[in-house]
Amino acid sequence: MAIRTPWQQIVAGLEAEGIPYVFGLPGSAKQLYDALYDSSGVRAVLVRHETSGAFIAMAFARVSGKVGCCFGCPGPGVANLVPGILEAWSGCTPVLALGVRAPSRTYGMGAFQEADHLSIMRPITKWAVTVERPERAGWALRRAVSLATTGQPGPVYLELPSDIALEAVEMPDYRPADHAVRPAPDPDRIERAVKLLMQAERPVLVCGGGAILSQAYADVERFAESLGMPVLVTPAGRGIMREDHPLFAGLVGLYRTEYPKSVYEEADLLITVGSRMEEFQSGAWHYFPAQATFVQIDIEASELGRNWIPDLAIQGDARLTLERLTVAALEAGLRPNQARLADLAERRAAALAQMERDAADDRMPLRGKRVVRAINRTFGRNTILVKENGAQDLWAYYWPYYQVLDPGCVVPPAEQTAMGFGVCGAIGAKLARPERYVVCTTGDGAFQMGLHELPTAVQEQAPVTWVVFNDRALGWPRWTQRTALGGRVIATEFSVTFDFTAVARAAGCWAERVERPDELEPALERARRANDAGQPAVVDVQVDSEEHHPGFDEFHRLR
Secondary structure: OEEEOHHHHHHHHHHHHOOOEEEEOOOOOOOOHHHHHOOOOOEEEEOOOHHHHHHHHHHHHHHHOOOEEEEEOOOHHHHHOHHHHHHHHHOOOOEEEEEEEOOOOOOOOOOOOOOOHHHHHHHHOOEEEEOOOHHHHHHHHHHHHHHHHOOOOOOEEEEEEOOHHHOOEEEOOOOOOOOOOOOOOOHHHHHHHHHHHHHOOOEEEEEOHHHHHOOOHHHHHHHHHHHOOOEEEOOOOOOOOOOOOOOEEEEOHHHOOHHHHHHHHOOOEEEEEOOOOOHHHHOOOOOOOOOOEEEEEEOOHHHOOOOOOOOEEEEOOHHHHHHHHHHHHHHOOOOOOHHHHHHHHHHHHHHHHHHHHHHOOOOOOEOHHHHHHHHHHHHOOOEEEEEOOOOOHHHHHOOOOOOOOOOOOEEOOOOOOOOOHHHHHHHHHHHHOOOOEEEEEEEHHHHHHHHHHHHHHHHOOOOOEEEEEEOOEOHHHHHHHHHHOOOOOOOOEOOOOOOHHHHHHHOOOEEEEEOOHHHHHHHHHHHHHHHHOOOOEEEEEEEOOOOOOHHHHHHHHHO
């Protein structure tokens, strides 16, 4: 037992939970930040906007496997957290949002910055709570972290009334939450899945974000190699397997290229693990293999049958389920089909060769596919790809133009695709894994939504590289306007915009503008060297706004 204020207890709890950063902006001098000042294990990171803090916390959590933590002051500060918490909710990412509420003694009387934060946060968190008694602060934090990290992970919100937060009382010792609780699958359902595998000739595995959250990297690879099964991924599942692996077969849905499309559509058994198969991942629910039986594996019961109805549903942690499914399949005598492996290898090699020919396109303005291939060659292994979701930087989603070469090295936006997430999130990825390169691919529209955090990267000595696919427009909305409005374009083109290189240099970053194909790789190499020297970098690439992968057009015809 010790005499502490609730904020001191919260900070002690963050230390015990191994949460090293709080991303946010301070308000009242004594709320949280005074307690952080005396902490040796938790550091306050000053961002330029609360939304950025939530985005950075989400990316940090994705890469580190720890809880990301952000903070908002009363009223507008907490409200500014909403886009990031909504993204974390959509992406099932463990983010702890901390807030301050108006004092209990005057709550409801129109206190300064009074707002009903809980009503704002409850729909987009696993749990939102006000700590009404000071001695309950530690219990509330432990409960919040437990809920954020177990079962289907997700964000939580914890707030303290400003008066209660400063009451020093005797506090019980803080007990860290158990983050390792994992539900195992029903053995009978594992047995049924093995029988379906024995009947299948062309099974495929599709991994979603749940496989990443489960840290099922080795288990996915062992399952695939043991059975000779190709692995496809959703954007959230990307990074579960290195993408130069012979059994990696690309992305699904909107993001598929020709080889992934053929592997997916010929499947007679579709196994998804940790994915809802939402609209973009499923091709607006049109892309289901015509002859396939469907097995869905998910940790959360409410996700089973949410979209496509499975022939076999298995509730369980992705890692434990794949581990037990592999053992059971091998015990049943299942082995790789060598003829299928040879066929997949031949088609995969053809896809890689075709990509190299496509990516050599030297027309101007530069093609997005050439840009992402050049990034891949220049930065290579040991690189975390952080993504936005615009019309031209979308080329970073299209395997094999960009290949993720190390497991766990992708940070995608979730289904909300809030613009600016990747631009800000790149800083969180770098703080989580400082030994890796971090490259963010972003359109100019999204870059302008996160541009204010360039000084944060310099301040935090987080040398990341932003590659801006600059077509001076909101490319995706403009494309939909042209197709839906008979060619009319309304408020989607920037007639005036930033000189990104000038802004970046003013913030302390290295920066260069690229207009010609022969300038691209030398500029990326200089950006990489700047990162090696500890300096963030911006490469502003003038890209063609008209070229899209055929899969982009195909998907939109279905919506």
